[in-house]
Amino acid sequence: DSGVTQTPKHLITATGQRVTLRCSPRSGDLSVYWYQQSLDQGLQFLIQYYNGEERAKGNILERFSAQQFPDLHSELNLSSLELGDSALYFCASSTRTEMNYGYTFGSGTRLTVV
Amino acid sequence: AQKITQTQPGMFVQEKEAVTLDCTYDTSDQSYGLFWYKQPSSGEMIFLIYQGSYDEQNATEGRYSLNFQKARKSANLVISASQLGDSAMYFCAMREGGANSKLTFGKGITLSVRP
Numbered sequence: 001d002s003g004v005t006q007t008p009k010h011l012i013t014a015t016g017q018r019v020t021l022r023c024s025p026r027s028g029d030l031s032v033y034w035y036q037q038s039l040d041q042g043l044q045f046l047i048q049y050y051n052g053e054e055r056a057k058g059n060i061l062e063r064f065s066a067q068q069f070p071d072l073h074s075e076l077n078l079s080s081l082e083l084g085d086s087a088l089y090f091c092a093s094s095t096r097t098e099m100n101y102g103y104t105f106g107s108g109t110r111l112t113v114v
Numbered sequence: 115a116q117k118i119t120q121t122q123p124g125m126f127v128q129e130k131e132a133v134t135l136d137c138t139y140d141t142s143d144q145s146y147g148l149f150w151y152k153q154p155s156s157g158e159m160i161f162l163i164y165q166g167s168y169d170e171q172n173a174t175e176g177r178y179s180l181n182f183q184k185a186r187k188s189a190n191l192v193i194s195a196s197q198l199g200d201s202a203m204y205f206c207a208m209r210e211g212g213a214n215s216k217l218t219f220g221k222g223i224t225l226s227v228r229p
Contacts (some may be wrong), residue, residue, distance in 0.1 A: 002158070030214075031214045033216055033217070035219075042219060042220075042221045042222065043205065043219040043222075045216050045217070045218065045219075048216050050214060055214070056215070056216050058216065088157060090159060092159075092217075094213065094214055095213075095214075103149075103161070103217055104161070105151075105158065105159035105161075107157065107158050108157055108158070108159075110157070
């Protein structure tokens with residue numbers, strides 16, 4: 001167990017639907033990062049939150065949004081889903097004091113859009 | 115230009131032998147960090163090793179070492195005494211700037227260890 005919890009582990013939904021992915025960071029970590037991993041695009045950075053505020057934005061579609069709550073858990077909302085959104089979505093967390101310990105990843109949510 | 119380049123096709127290594135996985139990076143920052151992650155078929159991302167741009171010595175973690183050549187902008191991962199459990203996808207990643215900056219990943223390299 002990495003300490004980063006992602007739910008659900010698997011999600012199957014239809015095109016046009018909306019889903020919410022949840023991430024609880026490692027205890028004490030203030031930063032949460034969302035990544036999308038697809039076969040053709042590799043690991044793409046979507047968005048980062050630090051202590052409740054958006055810190056950096058990557059290749060995140062307008063149909064996607066995220067937020068980090070006061071208890072530091074984060075949610076990634078994906079709407080108007082398309083077949084191409086099928087991917088493994090990772091959440092990672094980090095703490096400012098551990099520059100050499102990388103970023104701890106959750107086990108991911110595998111999203112299948114049918 | 116790509117920030118992290120991993121161009122090797124699928125790699126194969128005999129059990130108990132050493133293997134080097136290549137990674138080159140591109141940045142104009144003076145302060146950056148380089149990471150390697152392992153992703154087995156089960157899908158989780160496992161942190162292996164870190165090298166800071168100001169670190170003078172190559173990082174080592176057990177059977178993993180990082181061959182850091184700053185002038186060439188390369189950060190190759192060396193796995194010694196390969197084990198069957200090392201079969202996985204390996205990703206090189208870079209953090210530009212300070213801690214709590216995002217990681218940028220390469221496309222990854224598939225390593226297969228032969229018995």
